[in-house]
Amino acid sequence: MTDAHRLDCEAQANDCRFIVQSEDETEAISLAQSHMREAHGKDFTDDELREEHLQTV
């Protein structure tokens, strides 16, 4: 079974229902990064997202 990488924005920002889920970690990070920047004006590095925000499901 393949793991999926998931970021649930609701856990980070109230009122945001954005969820990224992908089997491709690079893609999940890049989608999450754009969302954080465009929707929340926050910049995260790849490492920050990978270590602190992405869950493996």
Ligand SMILES: [Zn+2]
């Ligand atoms: Zn969000």
